[in-house]
Amino acid sequence: MRRHRIMGLLGALALAAGTLAGTAGPAAAAGTTARTGGAHRATEAVPGDPAVPAAGSAAPRPGAGTEPPPEFGTDWHDPLTAAPPVARPATRSCEVTVAEAQFRDYTPYLGNYTPPAACGSGSWAEVVLRLDGKVKGRQYDRLGHLSLGGVEILRTSTPEPSPDGITWSVEKDVTRYRDTLSRPQPVEMLIGNVVNDTYTGVIDVKVTLTFYAADQDRHTPAPDTPDRVLPLTTPSVTTPRNTERLLAEVYATGSGGGCEEYWYMTTPDAAPYSCKAADGPYREVRISVDGQLAGIAAPFPTVWTGGWSNPFLWYVTPAPRAFDVQPVVYDLTPYAALLNDGRPHRIEVSVAGVPAGQSGWSTPTNLLLWQDEGRTVVTGSLTRHEEGEPANSTRWTPATPGTPGAQHRLDTEGGHRLTVAGRLDTSHGRVTTTVTRAVHNTSVHRWTEGENQDALTAGWTDEESVTRGPTTVRTARTYTMDGETTLGAGDRLRTVIALGDRAETTTLRGGRTVDRTRLDDRYTGDASYTANVPREQRHAVGTGSERYQLYGADPGHGCYDRTLTTAQGTVTVDRRRC
Secondary structure (H helix, E strand, C coil), X not given: CCCCCCCCCCCCCCCCCHHHHCCCCHHHHCCEEEEECCEEEEECCCCCCXXXXXXXXXXXXXXXXXXXXXXXXXXXXXXXXXXXXXXCXXXXXXXXXXXXXXXXXXXXXXXXXXXXXXXXXXXXXXXXXXXXXXXXXXXXXXXXXXXXXXXXXXXEECCCCCCCCEEEEEEEECHHHHHHXXXXXXXXXXXXXXXXXXXXCCEEEEEEEEEEECEHHHCECXXXXXXXXXXXXXXXECCCCCEEEEEEEECCEECCCCHHHHHHHCECCCCCCCXXXXXXXXXXXXXXXXXXXXXXXXXXXXCCCXXXXXXXXXXXXXXXXXXXXXXXXXXXHHHHHHHCCCCCEEEEEEEECCCCCCCCEECCEEEEEEECCCCCCCEEEEEEEEECCCEEEEEEECCCCCCCCCEEEEEEEEXXXXXXXXXXXECCEEEEEEEEEEEEEEEEEEEEHHHCEXXXXXXXXXXXXXXXXXXXXXXXXXXXXXXXXXXXXXXXEEEEEEEEEEEEEEEEECCEEEEXXXXXXXXXXXXXXXXXXXXXXXXXXXXXXXXXXXEECCCCCCEEEEEEEEECCEEEEEEECC
């Protein structure tokens, strides 16, 4: 029987690290990586490939509540998510188009941005980015980014199209980049793509920024945003000498069409699995200052819109964060005194667990700095650095020889803990910042010989506490993945999966809770089709559901609760409970 691998089959992204770093050309991402019988090859998008809709007449696009068809047709509902739209103030607004392009290859869009004059000169209540995209024909999902003045402000991936075409949109609050947006900047955008007789989908996008003027009379002042935003284009950086708060945000993604796209499925060399990593699947995103570990984080296990061997899961409802890749954020304020000496320092990002010399991760980084207006130089010191011993263990249990359906099993557990603290003598007194972060991962990976059954149950936690003066902010993040793909009789392929993205943030002042927010974004899906046959013989069916809940103790946060349910490309439920 033909061997189907989750890592590459049918839905693996045609991505390259060069999509983000600008170093790879079209040949590096000209197709999807597939694995058959242990061999690697670039899979062409052909009409009979289950990942690519075949040409044909499209049915009318149904709306929410419409009776779904018995199986997938040649068109489906436009992609959408249950996440809330960005809230916008009721003040004067100005819209600026920052990019408008059709992506056919790996040529970036280059342009120029000028801030609007009619909505204030940098003191905006809010700035909202919106991407509107459309694509039709045959195409894989692609990864893209947008930067202004070298500062990355959006990372995204695209949905896979129907023959008649789809449209989608992404919104993001980018107010924190006020420093970058307040001046004219060069613009670069790239969604690396391949268009030819097989891959016919041209990705057509327009990106706008809408600026909302601050208005004290309407109680919409300009929020506290960084005074400087610096892209970390090289490890060497010199910061302003009066920095009193410093954050680093890292858009970390495992991608590139290889095994790091599915890093959570990799196994040590001894285990007979198609994706290898000497230390197993544990990954950790680290940041260092002058060679000393300064921050740790658990990477989010993003599933792109062709993932888990089954694009029918994601045609309408993508997995959490697939369209809006969120950065990992580190508080580096304890290191501000060291960095304030006016000399260059090295700030570097790495991903622990990636095999030596192997590509597949991109980590563009921005530094966000707040300056003390009352001091030209802020002094202080790093007062504490306590690192726990990193833990990473794997245990492979071989399948019982000669037993039909016997499974290999890999148990993994890893974790790390770090506490750093520093003091600064500012114009408003001595301020001590203490950051404690602990990450942990457990997973159980089961598969059969040939990988016709391949399953993963995994969880990640990332708990952080930041105390600055009398205020403490505690954030507990939990990511979960529980999925299985099975290739059964008659080449019937089925994927069942559940994903979770949860976070609870509590703010305390003087030991008393003053604010609490809770996010809970969950996706479940079940889709199947007959592999290795023309489209009309695939008989694909699939259901999916996403529920996004956001609650806050502060009345301003309110309550948001929305559920989307789909079947065979039709939205059957769109329910709001708040």
